[in-house]
Amino acid sequence: MIDDILDLAERHEEWRGKQCLNLIPSENVMSPAVRGLLSSDFGNRYTARDRFYMGTRFTDEIEQFGEKIAREVFKAETADLRPLSGHIADLIVIANFTKKGDTIMCVSPEDGGYPGLWKDGLAELFDLRTVPFPFSKIDMNIKVHEAKEIISHVKPKMVIFGASLITFPHPVKELAEIARENGACVGFDGSHIMGLIAGEEFQAPLSEGACALFGSTHKTFFGPQGGIVLADKEHGELIKEKIYPAFVDNAHWNRIAALTLALAEMKKFGKAYAKQVIRNSQVLAKALQDCGFPVICQHLGFTKSHQVILDFGGDKHARAVAEKLQKANIVSDCVIRIGTCEVTRRGMKEREMQKIAELIKRTVFDEENPENIKKDVAELCAEFREIEFCFKK
Numbered sequence: 001m002i003d004d005i006l007d008l009a010e011r012h013e014e015w016r017g018k019q020c021l022n023l024i025p026s027e028n029v030m031s032p033a034v035r036g037l038l039s040s041d042f043g044n045r046y047t048a049r050d051r052f053y054m055g056t057r058f059t060d061e062i063e064q065f066g067e068k069i070a071r072e073v074f075k076a077e078t079a080d081l082r083p084l085s086g087h088i089a090d091l092i093v094i095a096n097f098t099k100k101g102d103t104i105m106c107v108s109p110e111d112g113g114y115p116g117l118w119k120d121g122l123a124e125l126f127d128l129r130t131v132p133f134p135f136s137k138i139d140m141n142i143k144v145h146e147a148k149e150i151i152s153h154v155k156p157k158m159v160i161f162g163a164s165l166i167t168f169p170h171p172v173k174e175l176a177e178i179a180r181e182n183g184a185c186v187g188f189d190g191s192h193i194m195g196l197i198a199g200e201e202f203q204a205p206l207s208e209g210a211c212a213l214f215g216s217t218h219k220t221f222f223g224p225q226g227g228i229v230l231a232d233k234e235h236g237e238l239i240k241e242k243i244y245p246a247f248v249d250n251a252h253w254n255r256i257a258a259l260t261l262a263l264a265e266m267k268k269f270g271k272a273y274a275k276q277v278i279r280n281s282q283v284l285a286k287a288l289q290d291c292g293f294p295v296i297c298q299h300l301g302f303t304k305s306h307q308v309i310l311d312f313g314g315d316k317h318a319r320a321v322a323e324k325l326q327k328a329n330i331v332s333d334c335v336i337r338i339g340t341c342e343v344t345r346r347g348m349k350e351r352e353m354q355k356i357a358e359l360i361k362r363t364v365f366d367e368e369n370p371e372n373i374k375k376d377v378a379e380l381c382a383e384f385r386e387i388e389f390c391f392k393k
């Protein structure tokens, strides 16, 4: 049995780690040092806020160190690294700033909003009413003027920016004030674009008027899978007080040690990384369009994030394309959103984006034998095994 388990892990590592071109925008790769910390002794240990456990000397230091770098990287008054995932970070913020029967306003899943916030997710769990932002699918953004009217009328308790499909900065600056005047707490679920925010290349929700920025640490942010909450003093201190024992008990200290190192990497290399991610998306989007793919938002330069969105006019078509790509070891999701974060972390640049567009075209339009394409994919991947934007020993 042990051989079977190890064999699965090895085969997965060989396939997704070496043979595949990974274009899922929710995924990334950790540097070897960050990955190494995931198997450190921190992962065997407990701490508790009430100091129930002894032996926490270095764990406490890691937590303080991580929070300090996070505050610096995100220019936040408070940081908390304990949320176990982006979803749990969302849950912690919503649970603390709403109560049963309140209304929250966010991007509808139909417009690319995160379904976990909606009716089958946290809104149902906390008995909240959801009101969608008015949204333009043409511009892939919230309609500011209409949103102002709805906010004044509905007076939501929370207004949450951010989404799962996100190609352009959301209008926090334009809407935060009116939201606050009408009694709302303004949040930003930055799960997808946390690494771009850290690199100061997308938008800065906390200085634009959000009181809390929260989400995943493993999409454009290249840390271990997990969550983070960054906030102003007022909201952040309240969250800190409430996380334990309501939302997280032991916080998985190996993850937090790894996240601390990833934060240090982001502090040093984040700007260059985020710039290249966005540059790569823009080049890939243009190259795909030149190949005949239906890339959205040409009039806005396609994208300002790690995502390039293709509109095949329906889920069935998009899924069929994703399945074709998978046969050639090109891994995307089924929307189709193509993400450039992982390939950028592996060191790919504009030239490789042209190559990727060509590989996608050969797979989807030319219907070349996927076995041939697989070989070219593997060759391209083999050139980019090293992880970039990290400390090299």
Ligand SMILES: Cc1ncc(COP(=O)(O)O)c(C=O)c1O
Pocket: 026, 085, 086, 087, 088, 090, 113, 114, 116, 162, 163, 164, 189, 191, 192, 215, 216, 217, 226, 227
């Ligand atoms: C906008 C957004 N928020 C939250 C999440 C949940 O993140 P996690 O998978 O880290 O729980 C996702 C997942 O993709 C997301 O897209």
